[in-house]
Amino acid sequence: MDVVEKPIGDIIPYEKNPRHNDEAVKYVANSIRQFGFKVPLVIDKDNVVTCGHTRLKAAKLLGLTTIPCVIADDLTPEQVQAFRLADNKVSEKATWDDDLLGKELRQLDGLDFSMEDFGFDLDGLDPLGADDKEQPEKENERQRTMDAYNLDDYDPGRTAGFYQMPLLHKCTEVPAELVGFNYMLTTDPRPGLGIHFYVDDYQFERVWNDPGQYCERLAAFDFVLTPDFSLYLDMPMAMKIWNTYRSRLIGQILQDMGVNVIPTLSWAEGGTFQFCFDGIEPGGVVSVSTIGVKRDEAATGIWKAGMDEALKRLTPSAVLVYGGDIGYPFPCQAIYFDNAVTENMKRGKLNGR
Numbered sequence: 001m002d003v004v005e006k007p008i009g010d011i012i013p014y015e016k017n018p019r020h021n022d023e024a025v026k027y028v029a030n031s032i033r034q035f036g037f038k039v040p041l042v043i044d045k046d047n048v049v050t051c052g053h054t055r056l057k058a059a060k061l062l063g064l065t066t067i068p069c070v071i072a073d074d075l076t077p078e079q080v081q082a083f084r085l086a087d088n089k090v091s092e093k094a095t096w097d098d099d100l101l102g103k104e105l106r107q108l109d110g111l112d113f114s115m116e117d118f119g120f121d122l123d124g125l126d127p128l129g130a131d132d133k134e135q136p137e138k139e140n141e142r143q144r145t146m147d148a149y150n151l152d153d154y155d156p157g158r159t160a161g162f163y164q165m166p167l168l169h170k171c172t173e174v175p176a177e178l179v180g181f182n183y184m185l186t187t188d189p190r191p192g193l194g195i196h197f198y199v200d201d202y203q204f205e206r207v208w209n210d211p212g213q214y215c216e217r218l219a220a221f222d223f224v225l226t227p228d229f230s231l232y233l234d235m236p237m238a239m240k241i242w243n244t245y246r247s248r249l250i251g252q253i254l255q256d257m258g259v260n261v262i263p264t265l266s267w268a269e270g271g272t273f274q275f276c277f278d279g280i281e282p283g284g285v286v287s288v289s290t291i292g293v294k295r296d297e298a299a300t301g302i303w304k305a306g307m308d309e310a311l312k313r314l315t316p317s318a319v320l321v322y323g324g325d326i327g328y329p330f331p332c333q334a335i336y337f338d339n340a341v342t343e344n345m346k347r348g349k350l351n352g353r
Contacts, residue, residue, distance in 0.1 A: 005066045019088045028058035030117040040068035051087045161278030166252040170284025175223040194223030226251035231268045267306035290323035
């Protein structure tokens with residue numbers, strides 16, 4: 001079974017789909033956000049959805065640009081129609097064992113998220129359980145908070161700016177090639193190879209949720225670009241600050257492990273300039289994406305304004321540009337890396353040499 005990434009705009013919902021489950025969309029979106037996209041859509045040879053209408057709606061809700069799919073091109077049109085109905089029907093036949101479900105949910109009490117995010121009702125759950133003899137000892141709530149927000153990794157003495165962004169020392173070397181985080185586990189480290197995070201946020205949210213595990217794996221590579229947590233224009237400003245902070249903290253953790261860390265620059269409207277470059281030592285190598293910049297004049301204007309500000313504030317020695325050359329006159333060396341999701345990034349042309 002081959003799983004392929006399809007542009008989400010190419011996927012066509014089946015217009016006569018007899019089952020609608022809009023109430024489940026937010027729960028499916030929560031699942032994708034927390035665990036990643038683990039169950040691909042099934043589509044026919046014409047990109048029409050056979051199974052997965054709710055997952056498609058959830059993906060659109062999350063703003064994903066691509067979606068994993070299995071193409072059922074070995075089925076006749078009649079078989080596709082029958083499969084679509086059968087897949088919807090069989091899920092109705094499943095039932096829950098309330099006792100076993102309760103025990104499973106109680107074992108997950110220590111997670112940094114709630115199973116209510118996925119539609120479970122915990123209000124009526126027996127806190128003891130049928131087989132329990134004593135009230136279990138409650139986990140220290142303060143430590144749970146510390147773990148959820150990685151506060152044990154935060155060092156107030158190594159921050160910059162009003163919002164106390166973690167400091168990153170400048171990196172003066174550049175990678176020979178880049179590969180996306182989503183291919184990190186299947187890529188052998190080699191000299192000059194770096195990891196970038198220019199992929200959908202849900203694919204690397206786990207790095208923040210468990211930095212101990214993933215930073216150790218990232219540390220095997222010569223270079224790591226800091227996570228590109230999104231700063232969308234329509235996000236609340238508090239979320240933009242939070243995503244910038246998270247990127248810096250992961251970068252600082254990696255630097256403490258001896259990794260060559262290259263800051264990924266992200267910004268939105270001019271108001272984000274008050275924090276989005278804080279914590280980055282001037283004079284080093286930085287990275288930026290040009291993907292989507294040319295889609296309209298407004299996007300181009302926002303990108304150029306932010307790039308102008310970054311160059312003025314950070315005076316980088318080199319800029320790693322992920323995506324195409326948009327004609328911006330970098331005053332320093334600009335090293336271009338192609339936008340390719342399915343293969344390793346190859347080093348592109350050089351400017352300024």
